[in-house]
Amino acid sequence: xxxxxxxxxxxxxxxxxxxxxxxxxxxxxxxxxxxxxxxxxxxxxxxxxxxxxxxxxxxxxxxxxxxxxxxxxxxxxxxxxxxxxxxxxxxxxxxxxxxxxxxxxxxxxxxxxxxxxxxxxxxxxxxxxxxxxxxxxxxxxxxxxxxxxxxxxxxxxxxxxxxxxxxxxxxxxxxxxxxxxxxxxxxxxxxxxxxxxxxxxxxxxxxxxxxxxxxxxxxxxxxxxxxxxxxxxxxxxxxxxxxxxxxxxxxxxxxxxxxxxxxxxxxxxxxxxxxxxxxxxxxxxxxxxxxxxxxxxxxxxxxxxxxxxxxxxxxxxxxxxxxxxxxxxxxxxxxxxxxxxxxxxxxxxxxxxxxxxxxxxxxxxxxxxxxxxxxxxxxxxxxxxxxxxxxxxxxxxxxxxxxxxxxxxxxxxxxxxxxxxxxxxxxxxxxxxxxxxxxxxxxxxxxxxxxxxxxxxxxxxxxxxxxxxxxxxxxxxxxxxxxxxxxxxxxxxxxxxxxxxxxxxxxxxxxxxxxxxxxxxxxxxxxxxxxxxxxxxxxxxxxxxxxxxxxxxxxxxxxxxxxxxxxxxxxxxxxxxxxxxxxxxxxxxxxxxxxxxxxxxxxxxxxxxxxxxxxxxxxxxxxxxxxxxxxxxxxxxxxxxxxxxxxxxxxxxxxxxxxxxxxx
Amino acid sequence: xxxxxxxxxxxxxxxxxxxxxxxxxxxxxxxxxxxxxxxxxxxxxxxxxxxxxxxxxxxxxxxxxxxxxxxxxxxxxxxxxxxxxxxxxxxxxxxxxxxxxxxxxxxxxxxxxxxxxxxxxxxxxxxx
Numbered sequence: 001x002x003x004x005x006x007x008x009x010x011x012x013x014x015x016x017x018x019x020x021x022x023x024x025x026x027x028x029x030x031x032x033x034x035x036x037x038x039x040x041x042x043x044x045x046x047x048x049x050x051x052x053x054x055x056x057x058x059x060x061x062x063x064x065x066x067x068x069x070x071x072x073x074x075x076x077x078x079x080x081x082x083x084x085x086x087x088x089x090x091x092x093x094x095x096x097x098x099x100x101x102x103x104x105x106x107x108x109x110x111x112x113x114x115x116x117x118x119x120x121x122x123x124x125x126x127x128x129x130x131x132x133x134x135x136x137x138x139x140x141x142x143x144x145x146x147x148x149x150x151x152x153x154x155x156x157x158x159x160x161x162x163x164x165x166x167x168x169x170x171x172x173x174x175x176x177x178x179x180x181x182x183x184x185x186x187x188x189x190x191x192x193x194x195x196x197x198x199x200x201x202x203x204x205x206x207x208x209x210x211x212x213x214x215x216x217x218x219x220x221x222x223x224x225x226x227x228x229x230x231x232x233x234x235x236x237x238x239x240x241x242x243x244x245x246x247x248x249x250x251x252x253x254x255x256x257x258x259x260x261x262x263x264x265x266x267x268x269x270x271x272x273x274x275x276x277x278x279x280x281x282x283x284x285x286x287x288x289x290x291x292x293x294x295x296x297x298x299x300x301x302x303x304x305x306x307x308x309x310x311x312x313x314x315x316x317x318x319x320x321x322x323x324x325x326x327x328x329x330x331x332x333x334x335x336x337x338x339x340x341x342x343x344x345x346x347x348x349x350x351x352x353x354x355x356x357x358x359x360x361x362x363x364x365x366x367x368x369x370x371x372x373x374x375x376x377x378x379x380x381x382x383x384x385x386x387x388x389x390x391x392x393x394x395x396x397x398x399x400x401x402x403x404x405x406x407x408x409x410x411x412x413x414x415x416x417x418x419x420x421x422x423x424x425x426x427x428x429x430x431x432x433x434x435x436x437x438x439x440x441x442x443x444x445x446x447x448x449x450x451x452x453x454x455x456x457x458x459x460x461x462x463x464x465x466x467x468x469x470x471x472x473x474x475x476x477x478x479x480x481x482x483x484x485x486x487x488x489x490x491x492x493x494x495x496x497x498x499x500x501x502x503x504x505x506x507x508x509x510x511x512x513x514x515x516x517x518x519x520x521x522x523x524x525x526x527x528x529x530x531x532x533x534x535x536x537x538x539x540x541x542x543x544x545x546x547x548x549x550x551x552x553x554x555x556x557x558x559x560x561x562x563x564x565x566x567x568x569x570x571x572x573x574x575x576x577x578x579x580x581x582x583x584x585x586x587x588x589x590x591x592x593x594x595x596x597x598x599x600x601x602x603x604x605x606x607x608x609x610x611x612x613x614x615x616x617x618x619x620x621x622x623x624x625x626x627x628x629x630x631x632x633x634x635x636x637x638x639x640x641x642x643x644x645x646x647x648x649x650x651x652x653x654x655x656x657x658x659x660x661x662x663x664x
Numbered sequence: 665x666x667x668x669x670x671x672x673x674x675x676x677x678x679x680x681x682x683x684x685x686x687x688x689x690x691x692x693x694x695x696x697x698x699x700x701x702x703x704x705x706x707x708x709x710x711x712x713x714x715x716x717x718x719x720x721x722x723x724x725x726x727x728x729x730x731x732x733x734x735x736x737x738x739x740x741x742x743x744x745x746x747x748x749x750x751x752x753x754x755x756x757x758x759x760x761x762x763x764x765x766x767x768x769x770x771x772x773x774x775x776x777x778x779x780x781x782x783x784x785x786x787x788x789x790x791x792x
Binding site: 463476477483485 | 684686687688689690691692693694695698699704706707734738739740741742743
């Protein structure tokens with residue numbers, strides 16, 4: 001029999017205002033197992049905690065019930081108190097008589113009655129509590145960063161700076177991501193390459209960082225501190241360690257008509273290519289879909305001109321297995337496809353482009369060497385129309401577009417408009433907006449400068465349709481403030497396309513058992529208080545894979561994710577949560593129901609020999625829970641048809657005792 | 665008929681929820697009859713939402729809408745302004761209680777641009 005102490009908290013007037021705390025502590029005194037019951041103004045204060053410690057000693061208590069606020073608030077506090085008093089911390093139960101009682105009731109008798117019932121349930125549970133000890137697992141001191149954009153780069157640099165080895169897996173031939181494609185960055189207008197490429201070089205030169213470019217993660221097993229990851233290195237047909245990046249092969253390659261994805265198909269590259277001058281690693285890659293040698297064995301020119309002998313047409317995909325303690329997801333974003341937006345004539349006219357294409361058109365390393373020229377005829381455009389919110393902020397039921405605000409478009413459009421007016425004062429620039437959203441440091445000032453100093457025409461309203469006619473684009477739009485329909489003959493139309501998570505995110509989330517929202521953005525463990533952690537232990541989030549973000553925000557989140565990883569890797573051992581599932585092997589029939597519902601992949605099966613009464617042995621398949629992976633959600637205990645699965649600390653018997661106490 | 669009742673009636677008939685509108689004006693931007701209308705598609709949405717319905721019922725704009733549904737197709741929020749215009753039109757017809765469009769009125773309204781289909785559907789809608 002337990003010796004239970006009950007401590008009812010007033011929480012000032014938060015509880016005592018609606019609950020007669022004296023009546024509660026008096027009523028609970030008579031419950032089975034209770035040997036001491038009292039109430040106090042602030043149980044969580046030092047005086048309150050001392051009161052608990054003293055009562056444990058005086059009355060030889062074996063269990064504690066605290067009737068107070070939500071366990072989310074102070075369960076950890078009172079568990080520490082119990083430990084200080086020499087009790088097992090898991091002998092403490094909290095009856096939530098604040099959030100679930102005093103705050104929702106106005107009537108004192110009703111509130112008091114409910115508080116007593118909640119207290120009785122907690123007492124009934126403590127009667128069945130057993131001391132629990134959390135398990136320990138070792139930590140592999142190496143981190144994996146998936147995605148080599150600015151988010152992944154910053155996270156990797158910060159982790160490496162703390163002395164831990166980091167691997168970056170990037171599916172493209174170079175790291176750098178979207179930021180490498182940008183021209184200038186708002187609101188300070190520094191050149192993206194000038195601030196990004198030094199960081200890329202830092203990554204390449206950092207002894208703690210390995211880059212797996214042109215690679216992808218194909219399998220993840222294990223759990224926090226002990227992930228086993230398989231990385232597929234796609235064959236690039238060039239030996240990475242030998243290639244010097246001299247570019248002789250690129251120059252000589254006869255196949256020069258491959259759409260260049262780095263310039264979004266606005267010019268061509270050769271079949272063997274280096275994406276851009278500052279690529280890291282600066283190594284050539286052969287596109288197997290374009291190379292004649294790989295397709296039909298006729299060419300081999302690059303191998304002949306390569307002085308280093310780095311070309312290897314027989315290279316195969318390679319699989320690498322590595323252990324990691326923590327995984328950071330930094331898979332980033334892409335602009336959505338404009339295929340469904342027929343009204344803007346994106347697929348009909350080359351002169352209707354997306355904002356990312358506009359970045360390449362104004363970038364000195366882009367297809368026009370930085371001159372703003374129309375893709376169709378190479379002429380200088382004089383009237384440019386920017387359309388905001390294309391595919392953002394749509395109705396949830398809409399067939400096209402996304403429900404959320406893409407966040408970065410207002411600012412980059414202001415930047416595009418401003419830079420255009422600055423470089424080409426002879427252009428007329430219109431920006432059609434629904435709202436201009438500029439909540440960032442120096443953001444609104446930037447937008448006002450575009451309007452006031454650079455004379456960009458901001459029009460409140462949306463473009464209804466764009467019709468190519470001759471060499472013009474007829475733009476029909478509304479100007480809501482002057483209640484007019486506008487007809488503009490434009491030379492170039494730029495669509496601020498909504499952004500969406502990279503397509504690789506969804507299969508990756510499945511591998512990591514990390515949760516996502518309906519838009520395929522990774523979900524954070526808490527939207528305010530744990531913004532860079534996935535609910536899955538050991539998985540962290542960096543950059544736009546968690547939600548639309550600009551560069552300053554991405555870099556701050558990348559640093560935050562790195563600090564969380566460092567905090568994890570700095571530990572030698574991880575203490576788990578002892579409230580986890582376990583299966584009773586005598587009752588388990590190996591049906592796999594629990595394995596199917598486990599969201600963390602914590603349950604495996606093993607064949608175990610059982611000695612039968614007649615001295616024969618029987619081999620049966622039984623469920624085994626990996627204590628380091630189990631998060632104690634309890635899904636398996638519900639799914640188990642034979643009642644073999646149970647949770648420590650939340651055993652079926654304990655829950656039933658609580659229900660009985662409430663219903664009595 | 666009081667205004668509140670009329671507003672509820674219009675929303676029920678059309679199935680339109682004007683609260684979904686985010687004031688982007690794409691409906692009016694896309695409207696081919698814009699220049700003919702005194703009140704434009706986005707104004708229909710906001711005026712019905714505000715209960716400011718009498719001016720709409722009394723306006724010629726009702727009969728300028730071609731029911732082409734471009735606004736319905738392109739509204740990013742799925743508000744369907746044309747359905748609301750249609751509901752206001754129906755309210756006007758019901759209130760009139762008789763033939764709203766008489767055959768001898770038609771010749772004066774015609775010009776070379778008017779599609780035949782429009783005349784036929786107008787008769788169907790506005791005659792009893």
